[in-house]
Each structure stands twice: as structure tokens, then as C-alpha cells.
Amino acid sequence: MLPALHCPAVHTADALAREVSQWRADGYTIGFVPTMGALHEGHISLVLKAMEVSDRVVVSIFVNPAQFAPHEDLATYPRTLEADSALLAAAGCHLLYAPAVEEIYPEGFATSLHVDGPALGLESEARPHFFGGVATVVARLFGQVRPDIAVFGEKDYQQLLVVRRMAADLALPVKVLGVETRREADGLAMSSRNVYLSPAERMRAGRLNVILRDLAHALEDGEPAAAALEHARILANSVFDAVDYIEVRDAGTLADTGPGLLNRPARVLAAVRVGKTRLIDNVAASPARRG
Numbered sequence: 001m002l003p004a005l006h007c008p009a010v011h012t013a014d015a016l017a018r019e020v021s022q023w024r025a026d027g028y029t030i031g032f033v034p035t036m037g038a039l040h041e042g043h044i045s046l047v048l049k050a051m052e053v054s055d056r057v058v059v060s061i062f063v064n065p066a067q068f069a070p071h072e073d074l075a076t077y078p079r080t081l082e083a084d085s086a087l088l089a090a091a092g093c094h095l096l097y098a099p100a101v102e103e104i105y106p107e108g109f110a111t112s113l114h115v116d117g118p119a120l121g122l123e124s125e126a127r128p129h130f131f132g133g134v135a136t137v138v139a140r141l142f143g144q145v146r147p148d149i150a151v152f153g154e155k156d157y158q159q160l161l162v163v164r165r166m167a168a169d170l171a172l173p174v175k176v177l178g179v180e181t182r183r184e185a186d187g188l189a190m191s192s193r194n195v196y197l198s199p200a201e202r203m204r205a206g207r208l209n210v211i212l213r214d215l216a217h218a219l220e221d222g223e224p225a226a227a228a229l230e231h232a233r234i235l236a237n238s239v240f241d242a243v244d245y246i247e248v249r250d251a252g253t254l255a256d257t258g259p260g261l262l263n264r265p266a267r268v269l270a271a272v273r274v275g276k277t278r279l280i281d282n283v284a285a286s287p288a289r290r291g
């Protein structure tokens with residue numbers, strides 16, 4: 001049997017800084033993909049994008065306590081470091097940064113970020129702590145890795161815009177790139193939390209993307225947003241155990257696009273519950289298709 005491949009790894013910010021400084025001295029650009037591990041094809045597509053646009057790629061794996069509320073799944077979040085390392089090695093990733101909690105939040109750590117704008121509404125309704133935790137850890141990781149380019153999945157579209165806003169507002173010298181969502185054959189967005197779904201829940205989960213795509217097409221075909229949304233919400237409520245939100249928002253700012261005809265690039269976003277699992281997804285909707 002062939003030995004499992006492992007991605008070179010560091011576990012401290014000092015060791016990380018030594019590697020990155022050497023690369024910088026050698027004139028390499030640095031790409032960065034922050035993750036919480038339990039890697040799947042979606043994450044690997046981010047790594048491949050980072051490799052395409054930079055000379056050296058760091059992937060972090062850190063399950064960030066600051067973005068979980070006490071009732072959420074921090075303790076049970078899937079942790080699969082060995083398998084993750086093998087996947088990263090196979091993808092050609094140059095360095096895995098897997099810090100302990102103390103490396104990110106050392107004793108005395110006293111700063112946390114608050115983001116408005118794209119962080120308002122949607123995910124923040126059910127998870128008010130979430131984007132503060134994400135922005136804080138991502139800013140800290142950016143400070144430790146000092147990447148030229150950071151790559152995030154469009155699956156977490158609101159997170160992508162929040163991180164982009166935060167990096168711009170803090171004048172961080174990093175370009176934030178978004179990569180299209182990877183999907184299963186039935187359209188279900190790949191997610192580390194899909195492992196929570198029972199076979200019956202998994203069948204229902206695939207309906208979310210179909211409902212969102214149909215909604216986007218209705219908007220693109222000229223149906224007013226209010227009517228198209230009402231139809232999608234009725235359908236979603238008949239399939240899922242709860243619908244946290246289904247909304248149409250401006251693709252660049254996440255501002256409300258109003259009840260009428262779509263007149264600018266938009267994003268249709270949703271969060272629903274299947275059993276105990278919360279699914280989020282989003283698709284683009286463009287007024288350009290209307291003749």
C-alpha cells in the first residue's frame with residue numbers, strides 16, 4: 001500500500017512566518033484559503049484557484065470558536081485533519097497552517113470586529129454572533145499569513161462580501177476572490193455539514209437549489225420579486241422543516257432590491273432547516289436575460 005501523502009504543516013504563527021518570509025524573500029506571491037477543515041471538493045476548488053493566481057498557497061484549518069453560539073455544533077463539528085492533509089497534498093497545496101486555539105486567541109486577546117453593511121440581516125438574523133467571529137478570525141489569519149490573495153467560496157456569499165468589506169475598510173493589502181459553489185449532481189451545495197443529513201433528509205436537501213434556480217429564472221423572465229418570492233417561500237415551506245429566509249438582494253451590497261422587476265445584478269439567498277441541519281445556498285439572478 002502506498003503511504004498516505006501529507007501536506008507540509010505548521011502549527012504556530014512563528015513557524016508560519018518563517019516559511020512565508022522565505023517565500024517573500026524569494027519573490028513569490030502568497031495565496032491563502034482559510035477553512036475549518038472537513039475538506040471536500042468545494043474547498044479543493046478554492047485551493048486550485050489560489051494556486052492558479054499565486055505562487056505559493058497556504059490553507060488554514062481552524063474551527064473558530066468565536067463564530068459558534070453556545071447552542072451550535074462547535075463540539076461536534078467534523079474534524080478530519082489526517083484526511084484533509086492528504087487531500088491538500090494531492091491538490092499541491094504548499095503549506096497547511098493548523099493552529100491551536102491559543103495561537104489565534106492567546107491570553108489577553110481583547111479585540112473583536114463588528115461589521116455592518118453586508119453583514120446585516122440574512123445569516124445575522126439566526127446567527128447574530130457569526131460575522132463578528134468570522135471577521136475577527138479572518139483579520140487575525142490575514143495578519144499571520146499576510147497573503148496577497150485570499151480565496152473564499154460563493155457558497156457563503158454573505159461571508160464573502162463581509163470579508164471583502166472588512167479587508168477594504170481596514171485597508172488590508174489583500175485581494176479577496178470568490179469562487180463558484182461546487183454542487184452534487186442534484187444541485188446540493190457541497191458543505192462540511194452535509195454529513196449530518198440522513199439519507200431521507202439528503203433527498204430533500206437537493207430541492208433547495210432547484211427552488212432557488214426556479215426563483216432566479218422567474219425574476220429573469222420578468223416576474224415581480226414579491227410574487228416570485230411568495231411562490232418560492234410557499235414551496236420551500238412545504239419541503240423543509242423551517243425556512244429561515246429566502247431573499248433577493250443586490251449582488252454587490254446585499255441591499256434589498258425591492259418588490260418589483262429585477263433591474264440590477266442580484267443574488268437569491270436562502271437558509272432552511274432539514275431535521276437538525278441548517279442549509280444555506282444562493283444563486284445569481286441577472287436582469288440581462290429579459291429581452
Ligand code: PAF
Nearest residue numbers: 034035036064134137156
Ligand atoms: O467559511 C469558513 O469555513 C469559515 O467561516 C472561515 C472563513 C474559515 C472563518 O472561520
